[in-house]
Amino acid sequence: MATDDLIARLTRDLKPIQRSSVAKRLAIGLGLGFAASWLLMVWWLGMRPDLMEASATMPFWGKLAYTLLLAVIGAWAVKRIAYPLGSIIINLVLMAVALFAFGILAAGIFAMAPPEAHMTMLTGKSLAVCTFNIVVLSMPLLIGAFWVLRGMAPTRLTMAGAAAGIAAGAIGSVIYSFHCTESAMPFVAVWYTLGVLIPGLIGALAGRFFLRW
């Protein structure tokens, strides 16, 4: 097809673009991912039975604040990397600061606890499944985030995939915290954090193949 024909065709179906269309797509992609992941959690794992009592305690809110913070940083990273030349350095730095700060807090609590409590603080009751469950719950979100990016123009595909994975992992762990009854900060610092980083790795590896345009 000649370039002139192409130009004529593109010109013919020109529609005005709204300034908010990128944000809108982001909201739709992550919103649908969130809904799917939430339903999956309720159907597959179930809400924690003691949600009402737990919501009056600090650990519940601490866990939620930590995962929500990472979710905001991650969603923002997806938006930033969606543009040509987009960079997520600032998001990675913020995330590193958050992980480090939470890690220090958790290490402090761990150090102050009596030695016999150490094992349970780290392994809890659900060690074998926690990270795995978060990774599974983050998959609908990862698909949603990839859908967002496929409509945009990321030029660094591995970075874009990583941003999508981190956002998915972080939102997934927000959702998981409504099922999970673990409350020890060291537990959250290790296994929830892994639950954010592993989807990030999956996204980074998948980005090159699924985000091409």
Add this chain to the structure above:
Amino acid sequence: MHSVETRLKELMLASLAGDARSYAILLNDVAKHLRSYFLRRLSEAHKGDADDLVQETLMALHTKRATYETDRPFTAWLHAIARYKLIDHFRRNKIRATIPLDNAEDLIPADYSDATADRIDVESLLQSVPEKSRELIYRTKIEGQSIAEVATSTGLSESAVKVGIHRGIKAIAAKLKGRAHGNG
């Protein structure tokens, strides 16, 4: 004076608002820039791919136009897309890039219109200076000769040359001041 960036950006903004005429002008203009951009970066054996790349990039410009942030330079955005398409093309065809990849400035060749305009301004200002001073200023300030050289070639003393230049520049200053007040 319009630079390429200002011109293309204005067209892009109008296109985003839905103006098909601006869009057609923009795409035609961009296609020309893209063609020479890709031709310069493809080896002899692959020059034939340039048109495909131009069309792919125009398609991408179209489908991804929502990702153009209106407060950023348009040429930088376009260049990022063209560069992505070029690298993607290399990867897909397992071509090793032998020509170094580049900066956004390479997409739009340097814009000399401002420099030309400056030159015209200087010439017209010089016309307002008395003949004798004009000659002296031209030789020293534009051709770059030294005062001594000019003095020997005109047969004037060095101080006479300096006085002549000084008078001429004063005349130019007066003229510019007049212009600034709107009566030049």
